Amino acid sequence: MNYSPTYNEVGKRIRLSRILRNDRAVVFAFDHGVEHGPSDFPPEHVNPRVILEKVVDAGVDAIMMLPGIARLTWDIWGNKTALIIKVTSKTNLRPKDERLLQSPFGFVEDAVALGADAVAATVYWGSQYEDLMLQRWFTIRDAAETYGLPCLQLAYPRGPAIANRYDVEIVRYGARAAAESGADLIKTYYTGSLETFREVVKAASGVPVLMSGGPRREKEIDFLRDVWNVIQAGGKGVVVGRNVFQHKNPKAMIKAVKAVVHENKTPEEAVKLLEQ
Numbered sequence: 001m002n003y004s005p006t007y008n009e010v011g012k013r014i015r016l017s018r019i020l021r022n023d024r025a026v027v028f029a030f031d032h033g034v035e036h037g038p039s040d041f042p043p044e045h046v047n048p049r050v051i052l053e054k055v056v057d058a059g060v061d062a063i064m065m066l067p068g069i070a071r072l073t074w075d076i077w078g079n080k081t082a083l084i085i086k087v088t089s090k091t092n093l094r095p096k097d098e099r100l101l102q103s104p105f106g107f108v109e110d111a112v113a114l115g116a117d118a119v120a121a122t123v124y125w126g127s128q129y130e131d132l133m134l135q136r137w138f139t140i141r142d143a144a145e146t147y148g149l150p151c152l153q154l155a156y157p158r159g160p161a162i163a164n165r166y167d168v169e170i171v172r173y174g175a176r177a178a179a180e181s182g183a184d185l186i187k188t189y190y191t192g193s194l195e196t197f198r199e200v201v202k203a204a205s206g207v208p209v210l211m212s213g214g215p216r217r218e219k220e221i222d223f224l225r226d227v228w229n230v231i232q233a234g235g236k237g238v239v240v241g242r243n244v245f246q247h248k249n250p251k252a253m254i255k256a257v258k259a260v261v262h263e264n265k266t267p268e269e270a271v272k273l274l275e276q
């Protein structure tokens with residue numbers, strides 16, 4: 001008997017294919033306005049329309065942002081890139097010990113209304129608020145499932161018992177926990193080498209893993225090498241913010257990252273796109 005997929009399964013598959021193009025993705029992370037504050041942006045990129053125009057022109061596959069900014073910039077990304085709506089966030093205005101918790105920042109229904117291809121939510125594995133974040137994760141995932149929306153989990157291990165959040169044992173634990181919690185896409189930290197990131201991919205048990213860009217690298221080639229290692233390790237791409245919007249030429253940076261992720265160019269070949 002032929003198995004017919006459910007409506008949700010069809011919806012998730014189609015939406016996921018808009019983000020993972022030929023099984024790879026370059027996603028622009030743009031939720032920093034809340035998570036870090038406007039001080040994260042160089043003056044010319046405080047205006048979201050300016051930086052989004054650049055990354056859309058550069059052909060980024062998807063943009064991850066909070067509902068409010070998506071609403072204010074729809075004419076720039078609409079029908080041009082895939083859209084991932086993050087529905088959790090937190091500010092650094094909070095008391096320090098409350099920053100390991102992300103609060104609801106919109107609803108899955110907002111993502112549906114905006115025409116999103118996925119929702120995203122953060123889980124700080126190891127946080128003293130892990131239990132609360134998991135309750136929120138499963139509520140989000142449950143609603144997303146109903147609407148046929150894939151769920152990207154920002155699986156960020158951090159908490160009082162975690163000395164080094166980038167250690168492979170910690171990162172791969174978070175990736176495995178993300179897979180076990182039903183994430184359709186996992187975004188997590190780079191572990192510093194191809195070999196260690198391969199362990200993260202294995203722990204993710206077949207769920208696509210995307211590297212979180214992290215703080216801006218001094219040299220672009222170093223970032224491109226990290227991306228290249230992630231791809232060689234079986235990762236499916238990158239979700240990058242600061243290494244693009246803090247760069248003097250975000251368009252060229254997106255194109256260089258795409259060259260590594262989608263065209264299998266080496267970092268040395270890709271970095272030439274920044275010298276043009």
Ligand SMILES: O=P(O)(O)OC[C@H]1O[C@](O)(COP(=O)(O)O)[C@@H](O)[C@@H]1O
Pocket residue numbers: 029030031032035036154212213214215239240241242243
């Ligand atoms: O690791 P931090 O400082 O909490 O940064 C979280 C930020 O990093 C991201 O996960 C990825 O963006 P970056 O490429 O700038 O690291 C953002 O989505 C998020 O706002």
